[in-house]
Structures are given as C-alpha cells and as structure tokens.
Amino acid sequence: MSIAEQTTSLDIKADLVQRARDVAPIVIADADESERIGRVTPRVIEALRERGLFWITVPEQMGGFGLEWDTAVRVIEEVSAADGSTGWMLMANMGATGLCSWMFPASEKLVAEHGSMPLGCGTYAPLGKAVIVDGGLRLSSGPIPFNSGFDAAGQVLVMAVVHDEQGNVVTTTTGDPEMRCCMVDKDKVEKLGNWDVLGMAATGSYDIRVPEQFIASDRVRKFEEISAPEGAPYVGTELDFLSTAVSGHAPVVIGAMRRALAEIASASIGRRRLGYPETVDQHPLFGAEFTKHEAMYHAARDLYYKSLDDALNGVHERGGLTVAERARIRQAVTYLHDVAGEVVSFCALWGGTKTFRNPSVIGRCLRDVTVARNHAFVDPVTLANAAEPFIQEWAK
Template identity: 30%
Template structure:
C-alpha cells in the first residue's frame, strides 16, 4: 500500500497556532511531498532529499536556532504544531527533522561565539548526533584532540556537522576533574568530513531517520567548537533560558502527537469501510465507537498537557518570572507522557485494524512501528517519571541538580 493523504483532521483541545505565511503554513505546503515520498524514504533509510531541501528553504530547520544566526527562536506552541504536522505526514521525517532542529539549536546556543558563527555561516549548518560523553578530548595547543564512538545520529544523511559528548583527559589519559570534583566533560561538533558513519540502523521503526552509529575519527578541533563544563545558554532568549532540554522535549512530545493523530485518522477511514463479522462495518460497532472515543481523549489530553506545560515555562522565563522545578518537571513528564500515549494508542489502533494493519506499507502499521521505536529513547524513559515525582513530592535530599530536569537528562541518585 502506498502512502496516502491523511484522511481526516482531528482538532486538538488547544487550538493550533495560526501562522498565515509562517512556519506552520510553510510546512503544510510541503506535507503532500512528505507523504508521497514516505515509502521510498523508508527504503532509502533517509529523509527524501527534495523534502529536506524544501524544509531548509522554508526556514524550518532553523526554527530552534538563535535569531543572532538567522534562526527563529520560535515559541514552543509553534514548534509543537510544526513538528506534529511533519510527524503526522511521516513519523520518520518528523523525527529526523526535530532531532536535527534540536541539535542545531543546541550547538548554536551553547558553543563559544566563534564556533557557533562558523557553523551558522557554513554551507550546511545542520547538526546531528548525540551528546552523552562517550568520546574523549585531550587539550592540546589551540584546542583539543578528540575521538569517539557514538550512536543515533538521526538525520545523518543531511548533516553538515556531528555533535558529541567528550570526557576531558589529561596528558596521561586520566580524567580531568571540574571545580566540584567530578570528571570534566565537553560537548562539541566536528565537520562531516571528520566522521565515519558505521551503519547499524537495522530497526523496526523510524527507519528513514538514518540514525546510524558514527565514529569521530581522531582529529584536532579548535577550542571554539567545544563547550567545556557548561550547559547554560550563551545567547538567545527564553526558548533557551527555560532549559536546553526544552528543545528535545518539545520535539519528542510533538512527534508522538503527530504519529498518534495520523493513526486515529487512518483508523477512522478504515472503520468506515472494513466489515468484521458478526457486527458488520466497524464504525457501527458500539465497542469500536467506545474505543475510538477513549483513544481520542488520550491523544487530546496529551496534546493539551504538552502545550500547557511548555507554554507556561516559556512565558515564565520570557516575562521574568520564576522557572520553578515543578514547571520543569511538567515539561519532562508531558513529553514522556505523549510518547507512552502514542505507543498505547497506535498499539490499540493496530490491534483493531485487523489484517490491513498487518500488511507492510500500511500507514497504521508504520505508525505502530514508529511510535514503539520512539518509546525506546532514553530521553523519555521511565526515569523521567521518577525524577519528576521526587520534585512533586518534595522528597528529602533534593539538590539543585535534581531540580534542573530541563538542563540535564538524568538527575543524580538521592543521598541518604
């Protein structure tokens, strides 16, 4: 079965932002091409080149980037709507785009001025890769010698730069300690030519993201391309001061919403035609009617929560208010909740679709696979609920590090 145009429109509980001639409208004009190329993109294990070129031309790839470098610093509500629309058209495309948007925005916000400007002014400023410090960096005159093995470079086919996290080592190979006595780390980028893609993206879902393993080959990197021991934004407005994990947080939530929305729309179309004995057409079956209402409630509740949580945190930072731990916890939980919701809804839709969903190429099957692939990402794993629950409960032993869940992926263990 070839990809089809979404067959219906589910209005969210929170009205979609209207942007005449703006980001959402621009993406909607590209969506038909995304849908048309989705099957081939999965076969190619990469986002379609023409789709990417049009998104770059529309400014979509710079929506999370600082205005100083030609970005939009778009509000979370805009980002959610745009990424949800792309993910509704094709989960892999939505995921790869949001991952590259997030990586690019993060690097252009975190890196020293010279490095950020060099990326922004390069022919392809798109950044892909992962930040955990699995690589190593050794200080040498003028910069660092870096190397490392990394995974999950979503959108790698179209990235001009690859980011990575590094443990700082001294000349003898021992870890350098920061001011608190912990191992010193850095996050930074190398140009595409300094990276070898290793393959290994043989997966059930999110196939077209091309999220390959990659090796940063041993090389010299100027100091301006690494940020050592720091995750605070060096530039930009409230989109970054609300915490740099807001960028992937918004993206993961919006991706999940888009895939769940598409699954529901496709099932509504299927239910109008498919007959199953003894009750006949599915949409006349009272059990199906009940289930669809419950699935829709889960989707709309998750969408409302995501919009509310990220908008409240954004407005607090924009207006000079206090960025409370509870606000930050709400955002992380909203993203995780949306991902688990999408996995549950697409599973239920798949089970109700019968043999149609079983067939390779069917949109319901792809939604099921993509949602469940996304559910395995560490950023929205169950530890998020634990970290947020501690904040909600005011658990004894909390420190500032435990509260900064929009800055760090993990909170440290509580001390007795």
C-alpha cells in the same frame, strides 16, 4: 513587544505551520521509499529546506526565523503526522541547528561562509573523550550511535567527558565528570552506518566515530553553561540543552497518534467485520474505545504543550527553570509516549488487515511508536527521577 510585532510573530508562526502542511503530500508520497533506503529521500530534505523549516529557532541575523521552540515543535508535529521518520529527522536537525547557533561563537563564521547556519545533528550521550589543550581540546571517540539526520547535516554535536593527559576522568567540585559539548565538521567524523531497524527506519540514525583531532575553543562549551543535571535548577535565558532534546521527541509521537487515529476513523466508515451486526463505525464497542483513546491523545498532548510553554516563560521571565519545571517536561514527555503506545495499539488492533498488509500507514505508525518508546529519554525511570518535586508540591 508591540501589538504590531505580536501580530507579525503570530502570522509567521501560522505561516510556518502551513508550510509544514503543504510539504506533507511530498513526505507521504516518499514515505515508503524513505523507509526502504533507511533515510529520508533527498527530494523530501530539499522540500523542507526550500520552506526554511530547519531554521525556525536560528536567530534572524544567522539566516533563521528567530522563533521559539514552541513553534518548532508544532511544525514537527505536522510533518510527523505525514511520516514519523521524517518528523524525527526534522526534529533532530532543527534542534541541533538551533542549539549550535547560540552555543558556539564559531557559528557566526559558519554563517558568514555559507549564508545561513549549516544544519546540525548529534546525540546527547557523552561518548567522546576530550583532553584540554591550549586553545581548545583534543577530541576522539569510539562508536557513537543514534546520530539522526546525519545525511542532511553539515555539523555534528559531540558530547565528551574530559580526561587528563594520563587518561583519568576529570571531575567537577560535586564529583561529577566534567563534560564538554563540541561542534565538529561532518567531514571530520567517520560514518559507520549500522542503521537497520524495526521502526523510525528512515531517520538515518547512524553510528559515527570521531578520529582524534583538535577542536578550537570557539566550538566548545562546558556542559554546565548550556544545561544542568537532572534534579537541579537551570539558569539561562534559552531553554536548556536537555529540556530541548527531550521535548523534541514529543511532537513526533503526537503526529503518529494523529495519523493513526485519522486512518482508523476513515477505515471504520462503512466497514463490515465478522460478528458485528452494524458497520464498525456504528458499533458501540468501537465508538466507546475510539472516544476514550481520542481523549487520552488530547489530554497527553495538552499536558505536554503546557509544560513547554511554562518552561519557555520561565527562562524568559526569570532567567531559568525550577527543578519542578524541568521535571514537568520529563513527566509530560514520558507520559505522552506511554499514551502513544496505547493509542496506536488500539488503532492497530481495530485496523485488521490494514495494519499488517504492506504498505500500511497504521503499521508504520505502530513500528515508529514502538521504537520511539524505547528511547532513553522516555525510559520509565524518568518518571521516578522526576517524582520528588511533585510529591513535595502535593504534600503542602
């Protein structure tokens, strides 16, 4: 890449981050209403569309910017600092749209029809049932939960386990279930609803069901072509499906921490509290705790961005990721969520009545991070599963 091309690329990245900052006032203004109705308001979705923020990783020839996931997550962080649910929805739609654009040959037809890549959504859990037939497969499912960003999407990613005609699970040579990733038109799935939650309330992460239908082969990919099981290396020139999905969660809680720290810092200035001779901002107890938690925020954020940068360098320079590089993303993202819980809880404790009197920004951050920490991608067991390469590395 030439210096001129590098400069242009950096300019585009900076412009996209600025667009995210510019949309923040609209996101903030609609945050309470979005939470009330259980989905991001149409006005905010349109504002994100107008600024092109859903198509950051989609190739230029398909109507996108053709940039890497590292730019996308920094945009997600900015939007999440305005509202966690909106950042989560953007993450889900942006990630699925980017994946659809390179995974499925049918995406080129969709671009020709719509002028740009339709937005995607979906979930990583393999809850669909696929039976291989001539020209594609028959797909069906029971309820599939957590389809964040469904309202904005036009395509739905469905992960499915392959069965034979007798209903038996088909396995790979290693004994694992064969899986397929399918891209399904949104109007061919059934929205079941069932989204009434404590936090991340505006993400519209509904349950869906896929009625039995034929899916053509140009809308289907084998799992091993787009990702790899945990604990295994990955071969490919794009960040794998699992690493993309996992790493997208981090900037949402980074944004929530940023917002909570900013809110409590502002609230502490000149504020009196019973038993404190000075204002809160001048008291050493608050100062020490704020400094510690601010350091925790920066350390966890930096580890996450380094793990992602290293992974992107791996796929571009070596055509894949080592077990340790994939494990580092899992480690960094799960650890970041643990830190977010501590940081936002600190802000909530010192927020006093600002935390629990609605509407409350700190209260919303606390609810959102609580829900985000319960996601399967950041379960504590992911740290245990990631441990082996780190133990071996330190033992050398």
